[in-house]
Amino acid sequence: MYISDIKLKTAFIYLLASLFCVLFGAVYEYYSHDVYSYYMIYAFVFPLAAGVLPFVLMFLSGHKRIPSRLTLNLYHSGIATLSVGSIMTGVMEIYGTTNDILQIYWIVGFGFIGISLLNYVIGLFTRKK
């Protein structure tokens, strides 16, 4: 299978990441003696909602502008950080423990996404000029 459009290609990679999260969560939950964690079960939502959805929408809407490499790098890193952070929080919850350093995943993840979106919006305005 060959996907020529960069936006579809990105969406496809995010779909694979979502499926990996679903599979990982299902296997982990299976061996967790009925101790559950929403962070583990729904970790796939980050790559699906913030990865697959926007890139498919960009493709379908015929949006021609591809975000800059800096914007994409920060955005992808943000989603990866949130997905891993969600799985890690799930692991801790299922084990019945906590660790304050897990907050770093959420701060860095949302921070990266915020900066990348800001960079994207600034790029739109500056290029128009």
Add this chain to the structure above:
Amino acid sequence: MKFNFFKKKFAWAIFYTILLTSFTLYAVLDTFVITRVYASVEADERGSDESIASTKSSSLNESENTYSDQNISITITEYREYDTNIYVADVYVSSAEYLQTAFAQNSYGKNITEKTSSIATSNNAILAINGDYYGSQTKGYVLKNGELYREAASEDQEDLVILADGSFEIIKEGDVTAEALLKNGALQVLSFGPALVTNGSVCVSESEEVGKAKASNPRTAIAVVDDLHYLFVVSDGRTDESEGLSLYQLAKFIQSLGANTAYNLDGGGSSTMYFNGEVINNPTSNGKTIKERSVSDIVYIGY
């Protein structure tokens, strides 16, 4: 030049993957492996073998299921309820000083664990059960044998307070500080929960569970019947022979034994009962292998 690095596709991807993996590895090690000792319990605080030997009188009477001397009387009974083996230690003591707690490796800290039987042996315990596993949480009072080790409160956390006269009290950490508990004469605070029985009535609902658990499990609980009369309860679970108990089943069972106040301690793979040098239940984490889990602390009867 430096800024350009963030614009490179593969260089950034490789760099960030390594960074994220390294941080995740550190988070796992920090949570489960890296040991930090914050305080050690001195040997003389726990009593010497000589003093224990002299305290145990000539009236010592031991058998497979019983122990009694001038200060302590323990009877172990095995029950079969809810398709589960339940072990109950019926304990009478002459003073609350014999109801004690101990840390793994006699140290308070992070990721310091040891098997219940091993902690019990090193503290000359006659009877022991696993405690509240304080080490798995970053908040929640840690007050053991009249010493306050952690006063960070977890607002809704329900604790069991054992007072100097041996009576039990259930408190919420959001309602009272650890300092105040210590001032009011608390000898032990167990921070796990929830309370199972208060004033002789079951106080958990049929659907209530610990944290995110939703199934029957091995359980550990402690209860007071009346003055200086306690029950230590441990159930098996997760095996073909024993299904395990829900919190409600555990509460109903302990209430049927006459408990006035009962409190749930760390369960699952941690649930262990040690008596006269042996583990008497079937501790298991996965239901397949019978093996003790290492824990942070124990509750025990001893000198």
